[in-house]
Amino acid sequence: MQARRVTMGGVLVEAVLFTITAVLGVAGGVGVIAARQPVHSALALLLVLMSLAVDYLLLDAQFIAVLQVIIYAGAIVVLFVFIIMLLRTAGEAPRPRAAPSMGFAAVLGTVMASALVAAATMARGPVAPVDAAYGTVQQVGRALFHAYALPFEAASIVLVAGMIGAVALGKRAHVVTAASGGAAEPTAARVAGTAGGTRR
Amino acid sequence: MPAPFYLALSAVLFTLGTVGVLARRSALIVFMSVELMLNAVNLTLVTFARLRGGVDGQVVVFFVLVVAAAEVVIGLAIIVNIFHTRETVDVDDVDLLRG
Numbered sequence: 001m002q003a004r005r006v007t008m009g010g011v012l013v014e015a016v017l018f019t020i021t022a023v024l025g026v027a028g029g030v031g032v033i034a035a036r037q038p039v040h041s042a043l044a045l046l047l048v049l050m051s052l053a054v055d056y057l058l059l060d061a062q063f064i065a066v067l068q069v070i071i072y073a074g075a076i077v078v079l080f081v082f083i084i085m086l087l088r089t090a091g092e093a094p095r096p097r098a099a100p101s102m103g104f105a106a107v108l109g110t111v112m113a114s115a116l117v118a119a120a121t122m123a124r125g126p127v128a129p130v131d132a133a134y135g136t137v138q139q140v141g142r143a144l145f146h147a148y149a150l151p152f153e154a155a156s157i158v159l160v161a162g163m164i165g166a167v168a169l170g171k172r173a174h175v176v177t178a179a180s181g182g183a184a185e186p187t188a189a190r191v192a193g194t195a196g197g198t199r200r
Numbered sequence: 201m202p203a204p205f206y207l208a209l210s211a212v213l214f215t216l217g218t219v220g221v222l223a224r225r226s227a228l229i230v231f232m233s234v235e236l237m238l239n240a241v242n243l244t245l246v247t248f249a250r251l252r253g254g255v256d257g258q259v260v261v262f263f264v265l266v267v268a269a270a271e272v273v274i275g276l277a278i279i280v281n282i283f284h285t286r287e288t289v290d291v292d293d294v295d296l297l298r299g
Binding site for chain 1: 203205206216220222223235258261270278279289
């Protein structure tokens, strides 16, 4: 990962790769927020994540790039697609009036993007030289287990809490379904919703 | 490629995520927009880590990944529960804390 100045026919390979990933990433980002179907949003999100993984490689962060592909593209997007298939929602229902938040979001987005890009272009400074071991699993893992050992353990607690919470949330729906004899309010709503066949 | 290009890409992605959270009504797409914002921040962290030559920013990205995974699992479980009781994932329709 030390080949910082790879040229091909006088053109910096890094510049070409960055341009491609930037275009793909922005296109995917627009696709996430503009797609009508949630599945299309998930696929656009996948495009953003993969192009960002290439950017991480360009920034000498091999370990983060691999994590990006495994965790984000391999786990989170798949989870999104699972849930979308499970819910079978056919996009958003058209509203009689335009959402009032649309104009606000457009104005805020324009202001925010120009401010952030202006701030980003002011970031000047020398790029620190790094050796070939920078960003490898060994180096990041060493920092993780020495300087950041306590946050690392806290992260495992967060993950366990997430798993237990997901199981508890999923369990409650089953209990409500099984105890259909009682006149519990969620049960009534659920029966009415499924009997009516009003699934969009 | 100098750092401002990476930071500008991150800024654009973060703004797209913000607009998605504000403008879309499907809870699933709102969640994906939040993921977009998290990824933009990750790109900024990796860029600054590369600028400084340190590895701390990449460690923080690791923790962001952990929190994002937990957040997605819990959030999607809540969305599934809401869909089972109310037959909708529209955030405009889910406006009662005790529905």
